[in-house]
Amino acid sequence: VWSVGAGWNIHKESFLEGGVFSQLKLRGSYGVTASQNFSPYQAICKYQYNIAHQYAGIIPATMMGLGNNDLKWQQTKVINGGTDIGLFNDRLSFTFDIYKRRTTNLLASVTVAPSLGFPSYTENIGETENNGYEFSLRYMFLRDVSRRLYWSVNFSGNHNSNKITKLNATDNPNSFIATGGISGGTGNNVQAHKVGYPAYTFHLYEQVYDTNGLPIEGCYVDQNGDGTIDDNDRVFRHSKDPKVTLSWNNTFSYRSWDLGFQLRASIGNYVYNDVASTHSTLSAPYNTSGAANLIKTDFYFQGGQTTNTYLSDYWLHNAGFVRCDNITLGYTWQDLLNNNLRLRLFGAVQNPFVI
Numbered sequence: 001v002w003s004v005g006a007g008w009n010i011h012k013e014s015f016l017e018g019g020v021f022s023q024l025k026l027r028g029s030y031g032v033t034a035s036q037n038f039s040p041y042q043a044i045c046k047y048q049y050n051i052a053h054q055y056a057g058i059i060p061a062t063m064m065g066l067g068n069n070d071l072k073w074q075q076t077k078v079i080n081g082g083t084d085i086g087l088f089n090d091r092l093s094f095t096f097d098i099y100k101r102r103t104t105n106l107l108a109s110v111t112v113a114p115s116l117g118f119p120s121y122t123e124n125i126g127e128t129e130n131n132g133y134e135f136s137l138r139y140m141f142l143r144d145v146s147r148r149l150y151w152s153v154n155f156s157g158n159h160n161s162n163k164i165t166k167l168n169a170t171d172n173p174n175s176f177i178a179t180g181g182i183s184g185g186t187g188n189n190v191q192a193h194k195v196g197y198p199a200y201t202f203h204l205y206e207q208v209y210d211t212n213g214l215p216i217e218g219c220y221v222d223q224n225g226d227g228t229i230d231d232n233d234r235v236f237r238h239s240k241d242p243k244v245t246l247s248w249n250n251t252f253s254y255r256s257w258d259l260g261f262q263l264r265a266s267i268g269n270y271v272y273n274d275v276a277s278t279h280s281t282l283s284a285p286y287n288t289s290g291a292a293n294l295i296k297t298d299f300y301f302q303g304g305q306t307t308n309t310y311l312s313d314y315w316l317h318n319a320g321f322v323r324c325d326n327i328t329l330g331y332t333w334q335d336l337l338n339n340n341l342r343l344r345l346f347g348a349v350q351n352p353f354v355i
Helices: 274-278
Strands: 002-009 021-035 046-049 061-065 074-087 092-111 120-144 149-167 177-181 189-193 201-204 207-209 215-220 235-239 244-254 257-267 270-272 316-318 321-335 341-354
Touching: 092 177
Parallel strands: none
Antiparallel strands: 002 021, 021 074, 046 061, 074 092, 092 120, 120 149, 149 244, 177 189, 189 201, 201 235, 207 215, 244 257, 257 321, 270 316, 321 341
8 A cells, every 4th residue: 555645835936926826736646555345355265163963073064155265455546636726815715636546356246156055255356447526615705704794605526437447257348247136036136247337337127118107017128129028138227326426515604693504415326226126016915924015106016026027127216316414503602601601502403305
């Protein structure tokens, strides 16, 4: 693990003295880090000996975990450049960063043959690449010292795009590694790792709808036009990760009163509705333990659930949102008990609304 960085405080140079810049800095860095934050990370096989069942001097052993002697630590290389700008005695400040992150020896739990007796084991599956930028803008709209009136706004955002650039499993460009297990059926996965796509991209059939916008049961788009609906017709589309995240903080104060609120947004992320996919069938309204699928939904399938039904993108929803994290209103007594006590009374609301 190592890194190197450099910066230049341009506002301190003689040719910018006395100007509008209270800060002007250019900076850059490059570094390499290794990650072991993955579970389970299992390089060796684990056995459990059962002395109670020994026979003829032999103590039987049961394999408890499948190991991989070729495992390596996941490694990330990051190059970053940015600038910090302050204007008018820092009444306006702006920070911008652009980065490129390349991860090699990517760790993942990979499904193995059922005959081995284990659902998966850890493997270095390939490489990923992340590109993006971050920014933060802070502005003091009001700053009236005599009236003790202040209003500041902080707006920040992040854009990130990631894609898999290499898979070690095979040289076949059409190959992928299935992941994202669901409750419905046996062994069904709704996500996949594939070169050229983000990690954990959804891999589903494209649902066909009627003129009323309701799904036509058992009807999906024949992507390759061969007249048969099979795995070759599943589409790689959308990711669980947002493309853009935003945050907006406001702080307002007048004399002894203060008011603040924070908004946060996530844009471009999707989610598979696992609950609805297993509880939206009229043919199975109950089981031996009672009602099993009485949930509020806009559509119930008439027949029994099939593998294709579980793998429909009908269950894939846009998970973008705007959330108000908190709203706080307070009043401060500055000089109680002959200036020996300062007291602030406030009320706060957490998560008042989500759009």
